[in-house]
Amino acid sequence: MSATLASPAPPRAAAARNVLRWVLIGAVLLLALLPVLNRLPLDSALHVSDFVVSVTGKWITYAVLALAIDLAWGYAGILSLGHGAFFALGGYAIGMHLMRLIGPRGVYGHPTLPDFMVFLGYRELPWYWWGFDHFPFALLMALAVPGVLAAVVGFLAFRSRITGVYFSIITQALTYALMLAFFRNDMGFGGNNGFTDFKELLGMPLNTPNARAMLFYASLASLLGAYWLCTRVTRSKLGRVLVAVRDAESRVRFLGYDTTRIKLFVFVLSAVLAGLAGALYVPQVGIINPGEFSPGNSIEAVVWVAVGGRGTLVGAVLGAFSVNALKTWLTSVAPDLWLFALGGLFVAVTLFLPRGLIGLLRRREP
Amino acid sequence: MARLIRAVLLLLALALPAAAQQDAFDAAVSGLAGGFNQQAEAVERLGALGDPRAVPLLRALADGRLLKRPDGGLVPPGEAAPPGAEPVRVNNRVRVALRGALGRLQLVSPDPAERLAAAEAVFRSRDAANAPLLEAALARESLPRIRSQMELSLAASRLVAADKGAKRAAIAALGAAGSTDARALLLEARAANPALAAEIQTAVAAIDRRLSLRRMAETLFQGLSLGSVLLLAALGLAVTFGVMGVINMAHGEMVMLGAYTTFFVQEALRGVPWLLPWSLPLSVPAAFLVAALVGAAIERGLIRHLYGRPLETLLMTFGVGMILQQAVRTLFGAQNREVLSPPWMQGTLTLPGGVSVTQNRLWIIVFGVAVLLAVLAAIRLTRFGLEMRAVVQNRRIAATMGIRTGRVDALTFAFGSGVAGMAGVALSQIDNVSPNLGTGYIIDSFMVVVFGGVGSLAGTLVGAMTLGVVNKVLEPWAGAVLAKVAVLVALMLFIQRRPRGLFALRGRAAEG
Numbered sequence: 001m002s003a004t005l006a007s008p009a010p011p012r013a014a015a016a017r018n019v020l021r022w023v024l025i026g027a028v029l030l031l032a033l034l035p036v037l038n039r040l041p042l043d044s045a046l047h048v049s050d051f052v053v054s055v056t057g058k059w060i061t062y063a064v065l066a067l068a069i070d071l072a073w074g075y076a077g078i079l080s081l082g083h084g085a086f087f088a089l090g091g092y093a094i095g096m097h098l099m100r101l102i103g104p105r106g107v108y109g110h111p112t113l114p115d116f117m118v119f120l121g122y123r124e125l126p127w128y129w130w131g132f133d134h135f136p137f138a139l140l141m142a143l144a145v146p147g148v149l150a151a152v153v154g155f156l157a158f159r160s161r162i163t164g165v166y167f168s169i170i171t172q173a174l175t176y177a178l179m180l181a182f183f184r185n186d187m188g189f190g191g192n193n194g195f196t197d198f199k200e201l202l203g204m205p206l207n208t209p210n211a212r213a214m215l216f217y218a219s220l221a222s223l224l225g226a227y228w229l230c231t232r233v234t235r236s237k238l239g240r241v242l243v244a245v246r247d248a249e250s251r252v253r254f255l256g257y258d259t260t261r262i263k264l265f266v267f268v269l270s271a272v273l274a275g276l277a278g279a280l281y282v283p284q285v286g287i288i289n290p291g292e293f294s295p296g297n298s299i300e301a302v303v304w305v306a307v308g309g310r311g312t313l314v315g316a317v318l319g320a321f322s323v324n325a326l327k328t329w330l331t332s333v334a335p336d337l338w339l340f341a342l343g344g345l346f347v348a349v350t351l352f353l354p355r356g357l358i359g360l361l362r363r364r365e366p
Numbered sequence: 367m368a369r370l371i372r373a374v375l376l377l378l379a380l381a382l383p384a385a386a387q388q389d390a391f392d393a394a395v396s397g398l399a400g401g402f403n404q405q406a407e408a409v410e411r412l413g414a415l416g417d418p419r420a421v422p423l424l425r426a427l428a429d430g431r432l433l434k435r436p437d438g439g440l441v442p443p444g445e446a447a448p449p450g451a452e453p454v455r456v457n458n459r460v461r462v463a464l465r466g467a468l469g470r471l472q473l474v475s476p477d478p479a480e481r482l483a484a485a486e487a488v489f490r491s492r493d494a495a496n497a498p499l500l501e502a503a504l505a506r507e508s509l510p511r512i513r514s515q516m517e518l519s520l521a522a523s524r525l526v527a528a529d530k531g532a533k534r535a536a537i538a539a540l541g542a543a544g545s546t547d548a549r550a551l552l553l554e555a556r557a558a559n560p561a562l563a564a565e566i567q568t569a570v571a572a573i574d575r576r577l578s579l580r581r582m583a584e585t586l587f588q589g590l591s592l593g594s595v596l597l598l599a600a601l602g603l604a605v606t607f608g609v610m611g612v613i614n615m616a617h618g619e620m621v622m623l624g625a626y627t628t629f630f631v632q633e634a635l636r637g638v639p640w641l642l643p644w645s646l647p648l649s650v651p652a653a654f655l656v657a658a659l660v661g662a663a664i665e666r667g668l669i670r671h672l673y674g675r676p677l678e679t680l681l682m683t684f685g686v687g688m689i690l691q692q693a694v695r696t697l698f699g700a701q702n703r704e705v706l707s708p709p710w711m712q713g714t715l716t717l718p719g720g721v722s723v724t725q726n727r728l729w730i731i732v733f734g735v736a737v738l739l740a741v742l743a744a745i746r747l748t749r750f751g752l753e754m755r756a757v758v759q760n761r762r763i764a765a766t767m768g769i770r771t772g773r774v775d776a777l778t779f780a781f782g783s784g785v786a787g788m789a790g791v792a793l794s795q796i797d798n799v800s801p802n803l804g805t806g807y808i809i810d811s812f813m814v815v816v817f818g819g820v821g822s823l824a825g826t827l828v829g830a831m832t833l834g835v836v837n838k839v840l841e842p843w844a845g846a847v848l849a850k851v852a853v854l855v856a857l858m859l860f861i862q863r864r865p866r867g868l869f870a871l872r873g874r875a876a877e878g
Contacts, residue, residue, distance in 0.1 A: 160861065162861060166816065166861075172809060173857075173858070184847055303685075336692070339692035346684055351668065351672070
């Protein structure tokens with residue numbers, strides 16, 4: 001079944017693929033228009049509310065996370081149930097920068113220490129907070145910390161040939177352990193309150209239409225960049241080997257490929273992308289707390305990919321948008337139903353729609 | 367007739383000392399009405415007599431409520447004041463005597479709490495004069511807790527005595543008592559008695575040894591108790607995941623269903639008061655049935671279609687867990703439900719050596735072992751267990767031998783789920799019964815099964831106990847959360863060395 005996902009398109013499907021490409025370009029243009037429409041006068045028929053812009057911006061970061069998961073799961077068969085941890089770590093890195101930028105504007109008015117540190121009786125900044133007042137450093141950390149963590153975990157796991165569900169459970173334990181650790185006050189990351197009350201980023205006060213538009217475009221650019229990168233990876237020779245690893249790892253190994261290194265590369269790249277998504281997410285929602293590490297978040301992100309259609313990059317993005325649209329709509333209309341619906345999605349997509357929404361579209365092809 | 371005489375003689379024999387005491391008591395009481403010196407003497411004598419009846423009298427005297435008739439006789443406290451009665455006056459000397467006497471008399475008070483408080487007060491006073499009194503009180507005392515406090519107080523008062531021999535005896539006694547209070551007392555005495563420093567040092571060392579042993583025993587118990595919780599939570603998984611190879615992420619919800627069944631049985635039995643204390647044992651089969659039925663439905667309806675696709679099974683069962691959680695939340699509400707402990711499970715038990723264990727934890731260990739044995743017996747000894755093992759080993763050949771493999775799959779999954787439900791009964795005693803009860807255990811359970819070795823029940827037992835004890839040993843150093851994180855990290859490193867767990871299956875079964 002999974003072999004069909006990556007087989008070259010039959011000639012007649014090329015036309016459908018062309019249509020899909022134009023639909024995608026149209027969708028991106030439409031997305032890019034949203035912040036502009038937000039600036040139209042309120043009574044204009046085309047006016048788009050702040051809520052729509054910020055929610056869509058959030059979904060775009062989710063789509064980046066979905067791409068990251070799809071790269072590892074859909075192509076290399078590595079189902080990580082801990083990608084939420086990489087996402088949250090990226091978010092925490094940027095959150096630290098945002099906290100440093102608050103400066104003396106905190107409740108306690110301390111020139112360098114964030115409020116929670118003053119409250120907990122810190123005298124000076126812990127060493128691991130050094131450098132986070134510089135944006136490039138914080139951004140680097142948002143990518144590097146998840147990357148290094150993924151490299152360590154991946155190296156240990158892949159080296160011992162831990163695959164399949166065992167790897168899933170280990171990554172779930174990883175994010176669970178991180179959640180417990182970040183809930184502690186003496187970790188120096190704000191305990192269960194996390195970071196919030198951010199003021200500005202790169203000299204722009206947050207929570208203004210300008211900042212929102214900038215973050216929106218940054219997210220959109222990152223999504224396009226991530227999509228381009230993933231396309232390059234999956235269409236390269238490496239991408240072919242990845243799919244082969246997914247479908248028959250030992251066979252690939254016997255053919256002389258170093259599957260450990262290949263899987264490690266994809267897993268680290270995927271974690272870095274997840275970190276990027278988290279770094280874009282936090283300034284837009286204005287809060288980061290240990291709840292982001294909860295195993296439920298990671299597995300929910302996996303379901304976006306499953307719903308959209310794993311093994312296709314478009315599917316991952318489509319899944320992130322559609323599931324989150326459903327979530328936003330249901331939680332406002334009937335909050336109690338959301339968890340039923342999400343659970344139902346898990347069941348339905350695995351039983352009836354193994355190739356996701358994209359599979360549904362492609363089934364129409366001959 | 368002879369019997370009657372003997373009875374009378376016995377009565378007399380019993381009454382004689384009492385009568386003698388009666389006289390002494392009355393004589394001392396009459397002294398209370400005299401001059402200050404006589405009063406003080408009388409108070410001291412009453413204190414030394416140790417007769418509980420003196421307590422209300424002396425209290426009344428201390429509070430200025432004791433009345434004297436014009437003719438010099440005392441009005442017993444509690445009686446109405448006759449005309450012309452005046453309070454008995456006391457001076458400071460009498461007051462000092464009163465305080466001491468009241469303190470001593472409490473040592474023989476009928477109220478155990480008062481006796482204990484008095485023994486503690488004597489311990490704090492560090493007065494050598496208290497020693498004989500404590501000896502007398504000790505001779506009467508029967509409650510072990512008060513006895514040990516009195517022994518401690520006795521040693522404390524002997525330690526300040528002038529007599530070196532008494533001091534030595536006290537140091538030895540304190541060393542043997544082996545409590546933290548005794549240790550503090552000895553350290554305090556070391557500064558005052560440089561001559562006895564060496565002996566005190568050995569006594570302190572003895573106490574330290576005992577205390578560390580006790581701490582170790584208690585840590586071990588806590589670890590075993592946590593381990594048996596993990597064992598209970600993981601046993602069902604050892605069947606569904608270990609034996610069948612089905613990744614059931616809704617396993618925690620089966621545990622949760624068991625806990626809610628316990629709550630439901632308890633509420634249903636509210637109308638039958640004599641059965642209520644037994645609602646917990648009655649819940650065990652009920653929880654098994656409920657979870658097993660739900661498990662069978664899930665296996666037949668859903669999981670069956672995904673055999674051979676573990677990642678999809680994982681996602682699907684996660685969704686099932688979510689639905690079950692939300693369903694319970696809708697039915698019972700999101701708040702915690704209270705499941706009462708039956709009286710025979712409450713309180714703490716002090717084992718010899720001063721190790722105290724809580725009863726419900728003890729019962730959970732017993733229950734965990736019992737469930738393990740039951741699961742072992744079901745797999746090893748029953749027809750169902752035989753068919754189950756046959757299907758796991760070779761499905762096709764089992765089918766050709768006439769085993770209905772589909773039915774065995776359903777039963778096995780129901781069995782594993784039922785065991786999880788029974789775990790829920792135990793967990794309802796130590797955890798909040800809420801819809802997300804199970805989520806906290808699912809990762810731990812998988813860790814136990816993977817650590818112990820997939821498919822091995824002995825591995826599950828050893829894995830659970832090891833994880834429990836290691837967790838509790840680390841806890842005092844690192845704190846509960848960090849200990850858990852450390853255990854998780856250690857496990858990940860362990861899997862590096864032995865990817866197939868402690869008890870790896872060998873041979874064909876390992877190839878899966």
